[in-house]
Amino acid sequence: MRRAQANLKASPDATAIRQRIVAVARRHFFTHGFRAVTMDELATGLGMSKKTLYGCFPSKTDLLKAVIFDKFQDAEADFARASIQHKDDFPAKLRGLLACVQRNTEEIRPPFIRDMQRETPELFALVESRRRTLIHRHFHKLFREGRKAGTVRRDIPTDLIIEILLGVIQAIINPAKMVELDLTPETAAAAVLRIVLEGVLIRTPSGRPRS
Numbered sequence: 001m002r003r004a005q006a007n008l009k010a011s012p013d014a015t016a017i018r019q020r021i022v023a024v025a026r027r028h029f030f031t032h033g034f035r036a037v038t039m040d041e042l043a044t045g046l047g048m049s050k051k052t053l054y055g056c057f058p059s060k061t062d063l064l065k066a067v068i069f070d071k072f073q074d075a076e077a078d079f080a081r082a083s084i085q086h087k088d089d090f091p092a093k094l095r096g097l098l099a100c101v102q103r104n105t106e107e108i109r110p111p112f113i114r115d116m117q118r119e120t121p122e123l124f125a126l127v128e129s130r131r132r133t134l135i136h137r138h139f140h141k142l143f144r145e146g147r148k149a150g151t152v153r154r155d156i157p158t159d160l161i162i163e164i165l166l167g168v169i170q171a172i173i174n175p176a177k178m179v180e181l182d183l184t185p186e187t188a189a190a191a192v193l194r195i196v197l198e199g200v201l202i203r204t205p206s207g208r209p210r211s
Contacts, residue, residue: 172192
């Protein structure tokens, strides 16, 4: 097995093979859960031998870690793009960042969350921590910009706004809760915007959020 791994790593196609495995595993894990998908099934679906699959990822947990890393790479890039859009339009940028939360949530279905909590609680805790850090960094920067532009109220501490936002996102914009409440990612994100975030915006004389 070690020789097979070394040969695969030395191959010029190794990176492409690993990326293909991660992409397929990510789709299956996020949709059906971690427990329901076997390495044998993945190898068959990929049209490769189990030897090749295990040469890249010695265990399903190793593959799960690679999937999570791949997911956060995509999420980081998505948030980075949203953060540089709508430079002078705070409400539009706010909606753009919430759309990032929505996009990066809707891919993950309840069976995956359930399996992570039960089977790999340490990885689940890591995912929650990294999601919190990602959201905190980008929204904190946005609210600082909003205050400078005179769009966000100054009587509410920025850190408190972020904590409330994180709490609502964790409680509502997650697959299990959206199924329970019969929400789509779109309606859940819109509810967060209306209930939580519009309350921190300075209003115009007409009562509308200042843009």
